[in-house]
Every structure is written in C-alpha cells, then in structure tokens.
Amino acid sequence: MLTGRQYKDSLKDGRKVYFEGRLIEDFESEPVLAVPLQAIADGYDKYYSADPDAVNPLTIAPRSPEELRDRIPVITEMDLLLNVTYQSLMTLLVAAGRLADSAPEFVPRIQAYVEQARRDDIRATECITDAKGDRSLAPAKQSDPDAYVRVVDRQADGVVIRGAKLHITAAAFGHDLMVMPTKSMKPGEEDYAIACAVPVNSPGVHITNTTYHPLGRDPRDHPVSSRDSVPDSMVLFDDVFVPNERVFLDGPTAQAAVFAHSLGLWERLGGVSFMVNQADELVGLASLIAEANGTAKVSHVREKIDEMMIHATLLRAGLEAALSRSHVTPDGYYYPDDMFTNVTKYHGAANFNAMVRHLHDIAGGAVVTAPSMSDFENPDLKPLLEKYMSTGPDITGEYRTKIFHAIRDTTADSYGGWHQVTNLQSGGGLFAQRLVTRKNYDIERARALALKAAGLSGA
Ligand SMILES: Cc1cc2nc3c(=O)[nH]c(=O)nc-3n(C[C@H](O)[C@H](O)[C@H](O)COP(=O)(O)OP(=O)(O)OC[C@H]3O[C@@H](n4cnc5c(N)ncnc54)[C@H](O)[C@@H]3O)c2cc1C
Numbered sequence: 001m002l003t004g005r006q007y008k009d010s011l012k013d014g015r016k017v018y019f020e021g022r023l024i025e026d027f028e029s030e031p032v033l034a035v036p037l038q039a040i041a042d043g044y045d046k047y048y049s050a051d052p053d054a055v056n057p058l059t060i061a062p063r064s065p066e067e068l069r070d071r072i073p074v075i076t077e078m079d080l081l082l083n084v085t086y087q088s089l090m091t092l093l094v095a096a097g098r099l100a101d102s103a104p105e106f107v108p109r110i111q112a113y114v115e116q117a118r119r120d121d122i123r124a125t126e127c128i129t130d131a132k133g134d135r136s137l138a139p140a141k142q143s144d145p146d147a148y149v150r151v152v153d154r155q156a157d158g159v160v161i162r163g164a165k166l167h168i169t170a171a172a173f174g175h176d177l178m179v180m181p182t183k184s185m186k187p188g189e190e191d192y193a194i195a196c197a198v199p200v201n202s203p204g205v206h207i208t209n210t211t212y213h214p215l216g217r218d219p220r221d222h223p224v225s226s227r228d229s230v231p232d233s234m235v236l237f238d239d240v241f242v243p244n245e246r247v248f249l250d251g252p253t254a255q256a257a258v259f260a261h262s263l264g265l266w267e268r269l270g271g272v273s274f275m276v277n278q279a280d281e282l283v284g285l286a287s288l289i290a291e292a293n294g295t296a297k298v299s300h301v302r303e304k305i306d307e308m309m310i311h312a313t314l315l316r317a318g319l320e321a322a323l324s325r326s327h328v329t330p331d332g333y334y335y336p337d338d339m340f341t342n343v344t345k346y347h348g349a350a351n352f353n354a355m356v357r358h359l360h361d362i363a364g365g366a367v368v369t370a371p372s373m374s375d376f377e378n379p380d381l382k383p384l385l386e387k388y389m390s391t392g393p394d395i396t397g398e399y400r401t402k403i404f405h406a407i408r409d410t411t412a413d414s415y416g417g418w419h420q421v422t423n424l425q426s427g428g429g430l431f432a433q434r435l436v437t438r439k440n441y442d443i444e445r446a447r448a449l450a451l452k453a454a455g456l457s458g459a
Contacts (some may be wrong), residue, residue, distance in 0.1 A: 019033065125171045128263055275348035293363070321344075
C-alpha cells in the first residue's frame, strides 16, 4: 500500500494537468490542487498498512448485504477519490458478471486488472460522459466523429483512442482513467464501444481543471469549501495508445451500455449516500439559524423544518430499501437495487432546491450579507458587529455569523451553486433516473389494481 507521501510523489509522473491555462508541474504549490491533494493523501495514510499482502479494505467488493450496508457510512467519510475508485472497481466487477455470457473474453482481463489495482493501491476515476456534440445525433452521425471517444487505430498490442470525457471528478488526482461508453451503441458504432483503463500520464492525455475552491478568500468565510474541494476535469485523449491488457471492451456494441448501467448504479448509490447526509445537514442548519434568529417556535418556520425532516427521512428510507433489496452477481458480489437507488437519487435531486429555499426563507438575507470573519478582528468594528449580529445573551454575533457563512458556503455561493447543478447532473440527469424507473417499475401490478378499481378485471 502507499503512504500519503508516496501517493503525492506518484503524481510526479509527467502527467499533463492544467489550471487556468497553465501546465502544473507541482500540485503542492498550486493552492486549488494542494487542498484536495492533502485530503487524498490523508486518506492513504488512514488506511496504510506495512503488511505486503494488505489492500485497502474499501476496494474489496461486498460479499453480503451486511457488508454492502456497512460501506455506506464509510462512503460518506472517505475522500472523494477513494469513493470514485471504489465505484470504478465495483462497476468493473458488476460489468464482468454481466459480460460473462455475451463477451467472456474480456472477463479475465477485468478481473486481473481489478486485482492489480488493489495490490498497487492506485486510484481510478470514472470517465464516461463524452462531449456528445449534437445531442439529437448518434455517435456515428455527428459532424465531428470524435464527439464520442472512439478507437482510431487497432494495433497488435493495443488500441489508439481519441475524444474527450467531460466533467470528470478528480481526474487529475488518480493514476488511471476508467474510460467507458456513455450509452448503448448500435451496429456500425463498433469503434465507440470502447472501455479501457488509461494511465493518466499516457502520452496524448491532457487534463483541465475547474473548481469552486475559494481561491484567495478567507477560509473562515468559506468553512466547508476551503477544506473540502475537488476539481472537475475535461480529459482530452489526443490519440492515446492503450495496451490490450487494459482494454475491457472493444467492438461489441450490444454490450456497450453494460458499463454505463453498472457505473450509474454505483454513482447514484454514492450520490444518495451523500444526499442523505446533506439533507440532514440542511435540517441542522435550518434548526440552528432559526434558534439563533429567535424564530424556532414560529409556526411557519417549524413547518418548513418539519418538511425538511420528512424529505431527509424519505431519502434515508429509499437508501435503506436499495440496500435491503440488494442483488448478487454470479461471482457473489452484492450490489444495491437499481430501482430504489434511482428513485431516491431522483427524489433527492428534484427536491434539493425546495429544501434550500426553505433554509434561505428561514435564515434571512444575512446568508449573503453577513460580515466577514476578519471584520470581527477589526477592533473598531468588533463591538458594533457583536452588538448588531447578536440576537440575545445566549447568541453571540460571531456564533450567528458563522452559521450564516456555513449556509452561504454550502447553498448560496460558488460551492452552493456547484451543489445545485451536481445534485441534478452527476450520475446522469433526472431523465436517466426516469428511464431506469420506467424499466423497473411494476406497471402490470399497477394496471391490475386500476382495472380492479374500475370493475374491469373480472375479479
Ligand atoms: C460536478 C459534476 C461531476 C461529474 N462527475 C462526472 C464523472 O466523474 N464522470 C463522468 O463520466 N461524468 C461526470 N459528470 C457528468 C454527468 O454525468 C453529466 O453532466 C450528465 O450525465 C449530463 O450530461 P451533460 O452534462 O453532457 O448534459 P447534456 O447531455 O447536454 O444534458 C442536458 C439535458 O439535456 C437532456 N438530454 C441530452 N440529450 C438528450 C437526448 N438525446 N434526449 C433527451 N434528452 C436529452 C438531459 O437529460 C439533460 O436534462 C459530472 C457532472 C457534474 C456536474
């Protein structure tokens, strides 16, 4: 296994990583990259063992419903890159199970790769979303054939790929880019049915970064995003060679969607696990600020917090259902139920804005206008700010201001905006969850009930 220091050094491998147009040679000297780098390194140190046979326990697939459930609190606590790696490896294992009959030649490669990834203690990121060009056109019908990642050359020992994967979480920080087709492919689109693991430092790979990290701002005014930021990336594959042993699908269009479906499931499970915590955190912020404002007993404020609690509890119930109705692959690995994972992700994403609206409605305008913490350090301002931000002997101005900063940072500023879009889009937009629901919902039972109610079933 790697220590945090060894992990940091492992990224000095000639990779082409950019921030605001500049090639970044040293992550530790670039503040927006140094913060996530340290968080990931801390994750390495947390699980490090000097035992040569040890592997990170979080990269071992759950062998029982209980093990699957036990991972959930860990998922929300582990650094995001380790979670993404967990999701990538679980995706490969579930996909291998689904390819066993239709494309068995790829199964041993996938299994060997997963084993090696565990032994090497590497991190892998999920590269699925393509540039996609004109959304109404299939990959092979695009004016630019590279709008979806594709194979441009096949050689005896590997393939050459070209294209781009967009919005990739933490791509610059991993060792491998787990490339998978974003959708099902049709006959004639064989070159787009490509799944493979690409080392980040492969010649031809370029990675840009965007971030909500509050660069140059006082961390105390951004209590969450200053210590918990992870850049998202555009990953460019400019004719990149991938050796055969790292190719997990090449050509069979009928199997192209297997990876996306498996990944979507694990991503949404991760998303739901975060949403459950996030929903509870919103309830907590609403409760604290109502108390600090002196409105905790006002009926409309209580009702809004009740609604937020119901929302948070429904999400938890959906997560519980997804886990308690888990399924098993032919190899004995447990994975959550598709339908419950997806409807819960949908419900959380679709109602997030309404819950934030309640919070903002309860909190008041100081969410965006509260003085900065450095204002409190100015001796002329401090007594005045204390006087006017305080709401009584038990609530100091500084305490109340800190809650406003937490609310702004998580819901109304750069990180808050990122949350709004991410809840909707990550793991696929609402449409993707509607499709899974349509496919899995027991519509026949519903129709039978309706026919019975209408006296048309003959029963
Ligand atoms: C912060 C963040 C992190 C992310 N992390 C990752 C990651 O690590 N790896 C990864 O692979 N992806 C990642 N994603 C990408 C995410 O899965 C996509 O944003 C999402 O699938 C939507 O794709 P898009 O952004 O290209 O939008 P579009 O595809 O343009 O979709 C926009 C809207 O148009 C609709 N739409 C598009 N095409 C059609 C169509 N043909 N028919 C009907 N409706 C259509 C969609 O449903 C959606 O409502 C991340 C996204 C975000 C915001």
